[in-house]
Amino acid sequence: MSLTQAQAPKAARARRLDPAPVLLGAVIFVVAWQALVWIGGYEPWLLPGPLVVGQRFVDAWLDGTIAPHATATLLEIVLGFTVGAGLALLVGMLLARSHFAERLLSPYLVAAQATPILAIAPLIALWFGTGLLSKVLICALIVFFPVAIATMVGIRSVDKRLVEMARAFRATRSQLVRQVEIPAALPAILGGMRVGVTLAVIGAIIGEWAGGERGLGVLINLARGSLFDTPLLFATLATIALIGIVLYLVVVAVERRMVGARG
Amino acid sequence: MSIRKEVTLSLVSRRPAGLFAAGLVAVLVAGLVAACGSGSTASPTVGAPTPLRVGLGYIPSVQFAQFYLADQAGYYREAGLEVTFENKSDPDLVTLVGQGVVDIGIADGTSLIPAVSQGIPVRYVATIYADFPSIVFAKASSGITGPADLKGRKLGIPGKYGSSWIMLQALLASVGLTPADLELVEFPKYGQDVAVREGVVDAATGFVNNEPVQLELSGEKVVVLTVDAITPLPGPGLITGEATLAGPKKAALKAFVAATLRAMKEIAADPLKGWDAAVAVVPELASDRETQLAVLNATVDAWQSSYTDANGWGAVDEGAWTESIDFMSGLPDSPVAKPVTVDQLVSKELLP
Numbered sequence: 001m002s003l004t005q006a007q008a009p010k011a012a013r014a015r016r017l018d019p020a021p022v023l024l025g026a027v028i029f030v031v032a033w034q035a036l037v038w039i040g041g042y043e044p045w046l047l048p049g050p051l052v053v054g055q056r057f058v059d060a061w062l063d064g065t066i067a068p069h070a071t072a073t074l075l076e077i078v079l080g081f082t083v084g085a086g087l088a089l090l091v092g093m094l095l096a097r098s099h100f101a102e103r104l105l106s107p108y109l110v111a112a113q114a115t116p117i118l119a120i121a122p123l124i125a126l127w128f129g130t131g132l133l134s135k136v137l138i139c140a141l142i143v144f145f146p147v148a149i150a151t152m153v154g155i156r157s158v159d160k161r162l163v164e165m166a167r168a169f170r171a172t173r174s175q176l177v178r179q180v181e182i183p184a185a186l187p188a189i190l191g192g193m194r195v196g197v198t199l200a201v202i203g204a205i206i207g208e209w210a211g212g213e214r215g216l217g218v219l220i221n222l223a224r225g226s227l228f229d230t231p232l233l234f235a236t237l238a239t240i241a242l243i244g245i246v247l248y249l250v251v252v253a254v255e256r257r258m259v260g261a262r263g
Numbered sequence: 264m265s266i267r268k269e270v271t272l273s274l275v276s277r278r279p280a281g282l283f284a285a286g287l288v289a290v291l292v293a294g295l296v297a298a299c300g301s302g303s304t305a306s307p308t309v310g311a312p313t314p315l316r317v318g319l320g321y322i323p324s325v326q327f328a329q330f331y332l333a334d335q336a337g338y339y340r341e342a343g344l345e346v347t348f349e350n351k352s353d354p355d356l357v358t359l360v361g362q363g364v365v366d367i368g369i370a371d372g373t374s375l376i377p378a379v380s381q382g383i384p385v386r387y388v389a390t391i392y393a394d395f396p397s398i399v400f401a402k403a404s405s406g407i408t409g410p411a412d413l414k415g416r417k418l419g420i421p422g423k424y425g426s427s428w429i430m431l432q433a434l435l436a437s438v439g440l441t442p443a444d445l446e447l448v449e450f451p452k453y454g455q456d457v458a459v460r461e462g463v464v465d466a467a468t469g470f471v472n473n474e475p476v477q478l479e480l481s482g483e484k485v486v487v488l489t490v491d492a493i494t495p496l497p498g499p500g501l502i503t504g505e506a507t508l509a510g511p512k513k514a515a516l517k518a519f520v521a522a523t524l525r526a527m528k529e530i531a532a533d534p535l536k537g538w539d540a541a542v543a544v545v546p547e548l549a550s551d552r553e554t555q556l557a558v559l560n561a562t563v564d565a566w567q568s569s570y571t572d573a574n575g576w577g578a579v580d581e582g583a584w585t586e587s588i589d590f591m592s593g594l595p596d597s598p599v600a601k602p603v604t605v606d607q608l609v610s611k612e613l614l615p
Binding site for chain 1: 357428598
């Protein structure tokens with residue numbers, strides 16, 4: 001029996017929210033990991049199994065080892081993403097509207113993106129100190145490019161007929177931007193933000209490696225270079241991955257709320 | 264000795280399901296890499312030199328002159344060894360040696376205690392730095408003459424980890440102070456020497472053969488606070504893996520230690536021999552001869568102590584190791600996860 005027109009979106013939504021594929025992927029991943037440890041006979045200092053890592057993850061959260069570092073990293077990510085994406089929106093709109101601005105700025109934007117952030121981070125720490133500011137700047141830098149380019153492409157892709165129609169209705173420049181261009185470009189802009197938010201996580205960790213007392217990047221260094229605690233290293237990586245996944249899903253949720261689901 | 268840490272991380276985050284797949288691939292690759300590297304116990308062919316992979320510090324330096332000299336003078340070759348040097352950071356080297364990928368290398372004694380407490384099967388087999396090289400230094404004009412004078416001062420440090428952090432806590436504990444009694448300024452990329460020179464901090468941690476030497480050469484009188492008389496922490500020395508030590512390369516490792524100690528003695532008698540050997544490996548050193556030669560001389564001084572004078576070059580002071588284990592185990596936020604004994608850490612089987 002074929003689905004009616006009213007039933008089809010519900011079915012698609014149910015498929016999207018079905019947790020079974022995600023759970024299946026997680027189970028396969030954990031089983032393969034544990035099998036590798038058993039077959040290889042690896043010691044926990046070399047390759048800890050998921051059970052050892054899971055136990056260390058729980059212990060490190062309960063005894064307060066991870067929480068203060070995770071809080072610091074999360075703050076850096078949120079601030080860095082907000083600053084970087086905010087600036088990128090403005091610059092992206094400028095690039096979309098002005099070919100002169102695009103020709104003027106593009107070489108520098110591309111050069112900044114092509115330069116390894118790992119090499120720039122120590123310089124930023126040198127100039128701005130090893131506090132929150134330098135981490136926010138590093139996050140903002142790494143977020144900026146994908147969001148700016150997505151914004152530029154998104155706005156340039158707005159259907160010209162929509163723009164002409166708005167002008168025919170005597171829309172002001174501000175109304176054109178707010179009520180036509182940005183809504184129409186939102187799918188592309190939010191696509192850039194999906195990429196940007198995961199890059200922000202990497203930016204925060206790199207910023208912490210350039211200096212600082214707190215943060216999951218600092219905890220990685222401590223676990224690896226001072227404590228030789230490989231299970232803690234994995235637990236920290238798992239925390240970073242979880243933060244990345246949660247932030248990504250937040251952007252996806254915002255996207256679905258603002259522009260609806262895509263496919 | 265200036266040991267720097269550099270780490271890289273690449274995160275692949277796309278859709279959640281994609282992340283699981285990426286993670287699975289990463290774990291499988293890590294396992295394969297580990298499996299490939301876990302067996303470096305190839306038995307030497309009769310007559311053929313025994314290959315040895317030797318781990319040195321993070322960057323080639325005049326501080327490794329003894330290894331360069333033993334190689335260039337043919338001491339390793341005479342001993343039937345084919346030596347390959349690899350520069351690694353301390354944490355990487357400890358785990359690679361434990362895994363058996365690197366046969367022998369130079370690592371911090373204070374790194375070994377937490378590493379072994381986590382189950383990494385490595386042993387300290389010969390002392391290279393008989394004096395603990397990590398120190399606190401300050402300009403003489405700062406008025407700092409002992410650990411008690413550090414109270415309330417600004418002190419630069421790479422971070423709250425590693426040998427300098429352990430040393431600082433030992434130094435302060437000797438006069439009833441803790442790091443909370445100081446204002447710590449972190450320099451993760453090792454800029455403490457400049458910070459002291461420019462007066463950004465009153466004192467800083469450093470290495471006896473590096474920052475204070477360079478500061479003195481700039482015409483500044485320097486005060487150096489050492490920890491040896493307070494808590495005899497184990498300095499950098501040669502480490503090897505337990506499996507490597509018990510395997511067919513044991514004789515080769517013993518020959519390597521002997522050849523290295525021979526080169527150390529020769530350099531102590533004539534530092535220019537070590538200088539020439541180091542310049543042959545790192546020609547850039549020659550552009551700063553005065554400084555680098557001073558670094559080498561300070562390095563040679565740190566190779567010897569009253570203990571090694573009495574017991575021979577490379578001798579391992581087990582009593583000092585016991586004190587170090589006790590001290591590090593008793594620290595707040597101790598890096599020692601599980602109790603360890605000197606027998607688990609040290610082996611004298613390779614000493615001449």
